Amino acid sequence: MAELTYREAVRSAMREEMRRDSRVILMGESITGYGGSYAVTKGLVEEFGPKRVMETPIAEAGIVGFAIGAAMGGLRPVAELMTVNFALLALDQIVNSAAKFHYMFGGQWSVPLVVRTVSGFGQLGPTHSQTFEGWFASVPGLKVVMPATPADAKGLLLSAIRDPDPVIFIEHSLLYSTKGEVPEEVDREVPIGRAAVVREGTDVTLAGYSRMLLQALHAAEVLEREDGVSCEVVDLRTLRPLDYPTVVGSVGRTHRLVLCGEDWRTGGFGGSLLSEIQDRSFDDLDAPIARVAMRDVPLPYSRRLEQQLIPGSQQIVDAVRRMS
Amino acid sequence: MATTPRKSRPRAATRSAGALPHGLTAQQGRDMYRKMVQIRHFEDHAAEAYAQAKVGGFLHLYIGEEAVAVGAIAAAREDDHILGHYRDHGYALARGCDVKACMAELFGRETGICHGRGGSMHLADASRHFWGGHAIVGSHIPIGAGMAYAMQYREEPLVVLDFFGDGATGNGIFHEGLNMAALWNLPVVFICENNLYGMGATLAEESPVSDMMIKAEGYTMPAVQCDGMDVLSVYGAVQQAAEHCRSGKGPFFVEAMTYRFRGHSMADPELYRDKEEVRRWRELDPIPRFGDFLVQHRITSPQELAEVNEEVEAEMLEAVRFADSSPWPEPDTVDRWIYAKPIDPEASEETPSMAGDPAGAAT
Numbered sequence: 119m120a121e122l123t124y125r126e127a128v129r130s131a132m133r134e135e136m137r138r139d140s141r142v143i144l145m146g147e148s149i150t151g152y153g154g155s156y157a158v159t160k161g162l163v164e165e166f167g168p169k170r171v172m173e174t175p176i177a178e179a180g181i182v183g184f185a186i187g188a189a190m191g192g193l194r195p196v197a198e199l200m201t202v203n204f205a206l207l208a209l210d211q212i213v214n215s216a217a218k219f220h221y222m223f224g225g226q227w228s229v230p231l232v233v234r235t236v237s238g239f240g241q242l243g244p245t246h247s248q249t250f251e252g253w254f255a256s257v258p259g260l261k262v263v264m265p266a267t268p269a270d271a272k273g274l275l276l277s278a279i280r281d282p283d284p285v286i287f288i289e290h291s292l293l294y295s296t297k298g299e300v301p302e303e304v305d306r307e308v309p310i311g312r313a314a315v316v317r318e319g320t321d322v323t324l325a326g327y328s329r330m331l332l333q334a335l336h337a338a339e340v341l342e343r344e345d346g347v348s349c350e351v352v353d354l355r356t357l358r359p360l361d362y363p364t365v366v367g368s369v370g371r372t373h374r375l376v377l378c379g380e381d382w383r384t385g386g387f388g389g390s391l392l393s394e395i396q397d398r399s400f401d402d403l404d405a406p407i408a409r410v411a412m413r414d415v416p417l418p419y420s421r422r423l424e425q426q427l428i429p430g431s432q433q434i435v436d437a438v439r440r441m442s
Numbered sequence: 443m444a445t446t447p448r449k450s451r452p453r454a455a456t457r458s459a460g461a462l463p464h465g466l467t468a469q470q471g472r473d474m475y476r477k478m479v480q481i482r483h484f485e486d487h488a489a490e491a492y493a494q495a496k497v498g499g500f501l502h503l504y505i506g507e508e509a510v511a512v513g514a515i516a517a518a519r520e521d522d523h524i525l526g527h528y529r530d531h532g533y534a535l536a537r538g539c540d541v542k543a544c545m546a547e548l549f550g551r552e553t554g555i556c557h558g559r560g561g562s563m564h565l566a567d568a569s570r571h572f573w574g575g576h577a578i579v580g581s582h583i584p585i586g587a588g589m590a591y592a593m594q595y596r597e598e599p600l601v602v603l604d605f606f607g608d609g610a611t612g613n614g615i616f617h618e619g620l621n622m623a624a625l626w627n628l629p630v631v632f633i634c635e636n637n638l639y640g641m642g643a644t645l646a647e648e649s650p651v652s653d654m655m656i657k658a659e660g661y662t663m664p665a666v667q668c669d670g671m672d673v674l675s676v677y678g679a680v681q682q683a684a685e686h687c688r689s690g691k692g693p694f695f696v697e698a699m700t701y702r703f704r705g706h707s708m709a710d711p712e713l714y715r716d717k718e719e720v721r722r723w724r725e726l727d728p729i730p731r732f733g734d735f736l737v738q739h740r741i742t743s744p745q746e747l748a749e750v751n752e753e754v755e756a757e758m759l760e761a762v763r764f765a766d767s768s769p770w771p772e773p774d775t776v777d778r779w780i781y782a783k784p785i786d787p788e789a790s791e792e793t794p795s796m797a798g799d800p801a802g803a804a805t
């Protein structure tokens with residue numbers, strides 16, 4: 119085991135996979151000399167050269183389209199889109215090309231593409247603070263991954279690069295400097311499509327992913343200490359395909375569920391998750407499923423305004439307290 | 443707006459009998475003629491099947507533009523990669539895709555070239571390096587550039603032909619794709635079929651320039667214009683372009699001046715153009731024109747041409763019969779091919795992969 123930051127874990131997955139497989143290439147804006155806007159690709163162009171670590175024009179749709187073509191030509195591209203806000207410019211290529219080719223061409227080929235992008239906020243203003251995983255997760259043909267820990271970031275990225283299908287890999291800017299133990303062996307994949315129970319409990323299940331998973335863990339500690347409530351915490355890790363059995367199993371034990379997300383309440387990922395769990399677990403539930411989500415407003419710049427909107431452990435604690 | 447057809451002279455008009463330009467053999471000439479006739483008859487039958495409601499959705503016919511796909515694809519190597527837009531029957535047939543499977547795709551049958559999942563706009567045959575009809579205007583332009591990058595990266599001497607319309611040049615994705623192809627010196631031939639309209643928009647309404655090749659200039663990309671109603675003119679232009687790409691000199695832009703004789707799709711009342719214009723362009727019909735040329739140069743005879751027409755017609759009737767009598771896809775196969783590696787969290791073990799490594803199909 120080595121202690122790595124989330125940022126280093128993502129980088130080490132790319133580095134190891136590039137050493138192992140010469141078909142793997144990276145492309146993105148300011149990912150070479152600059153090292154990536156969150157410094158994730160730092161040092162990689164020095165090791166692998168500009169043919170494998172490609173500095174691109176500012177052309178998100180073009181980058182993803184190009185990466186799709188490169189994948190069809192036998193490469194294993196990992197395209198970095200600087201933030202998920204800019205990924206909107208590439209939605210067409212992601213949804214209409216990457217997610218469709220295997221299906222609409224009758225299984226003749228697939229698109230082994232990873233789109234790495236970043237969610238997050240911190241006084242970035244309304245256009246740069248958004249959270250869109252639910253949009254991607256609604257598209258059949260995509261796999262959508264949102265790791266919370268360095269170990270999962272590395273293991274899931276290895277799986278994503280090796281996967282023959284397009285994978286949307288969403289990192290979180292507020293997690294990059296978090297640290298955690300990461301297995302040192304090469305090849306330690308974390309499977310896509312598997313959630314994990316990261317804390318066992320008996321009274322209520324908190325299900326989250328990415329930054330909200332850490333918030334849920336914190337809330338669990340507070341609730342144990344202050345209320346004597348025992349929380350089970352589930353890290354969803356993959357949003358599509360979603361590991362419902364793990365969530366349903368946990369609800370079967372605790373009979374209460376709080377879904378923890380930071381995307382907008384209306385149309386957000388938690389909504390469809392909620393409806394599915396209600397269908398599957400209705401008889402197990404002792405209380406309506408609660409949801410923590412972003413209020414339906416654009417995230418403003420002013421710290422004073424922004425802070426009151428960002429979902430965190432306090433909202434999770436409040437949601438649990440309202441239940442009992 | 444260029445409503446007056448440019449009269450072009452077949453380049454070999456002054457050559458001696460039996461000789462074709464661009465190093466083409468007589469057999470290649472006859473094959474190109476047959477391919478154009480195949481496309482024409484395929485489209486006629488597709489239109490008829492559409493009228494009978496056997497083909498649904500969108501149907502975009504290539505009638506009038508046959509010389510572009512046939513000339514261009516004949517000028518490429520058999521394993522060069524091809525991508526095109528949704529008016530794609532011509533690319534498929536010019537590349538030699540199975541006619542019956544193409545027709546069955548339009549009929550939505552399991553025997554279709556994409557098992558009825560794609561339809562008219564999404565024919566593809568990876569085994570022939572035809573990577574599809576693409577229906578989001580311009581979307582396949584950077585995809586073609588990316589494939590070209592893979593060829594360059596893997597040091598394979600293959601070129602990508604990427605076909606699109608004049609209308610696509612108004613979309614940002616066109617510019618993103620050309621920019622990257624030029625920036626990285628990639629072996630891709632961009633083939634713009636300038637048929638004067640993007641659906642109902644005239645050139646004057648959709649573009650500040652009527653010659654699309656001008657748009658390649660800003661990307662320092664060499665460009666030529668050719669007569670898209672003359673299969674030899676297209677062949678010559680794409681031959682030059684492909685050679686340029688293959689020798690490592692970067693992308694090339696070919697603009698083929700052409701015209702669709704039919705509406706944009708089957709639903710088009712054609713209010714935006716007058717019948718006289720259509721009539722004038724029909725006089726340049728690339729099929730009789732090339733047929734006459736071959737006869738003049740004693741490469742074939744009128745009887746042989748008539749035979750080709752009969753053989754092709756029989757082939758198309760058979761394709762329609764095949765399509766019409768083919769089985770529908772089974773309802774329970776609707777989930778197939780969403781993923782190459784389906785992952786089922788409900789199962790205790792991962793479902794095994796249903797398709798091999800895509801690189802296997804690619805190269």
Ligand SMILES: Cc1ncc(C[n+]2csc(CCOP(=O)(O)OP(=O)(O)O)c2C)c(N)n1
Pocket residue numbers: 529577578579606607608609610611635637639640641706
């Ligand atoms: C992005 C996008 N916008 C609009 C359409 C609808 N549409 C389909 S074909 C077409 C016209 C395209 O014209 P052109 O590129 O010149 O090709 P042509 O049909 O003339 O061969 C339009 C607007 C589409 N398919 N994709």
Ligand SMILES: [Mg+2]
Pocket residue numbers: 607608609635636637638639640641
């Ligand atoms: Mg057009």
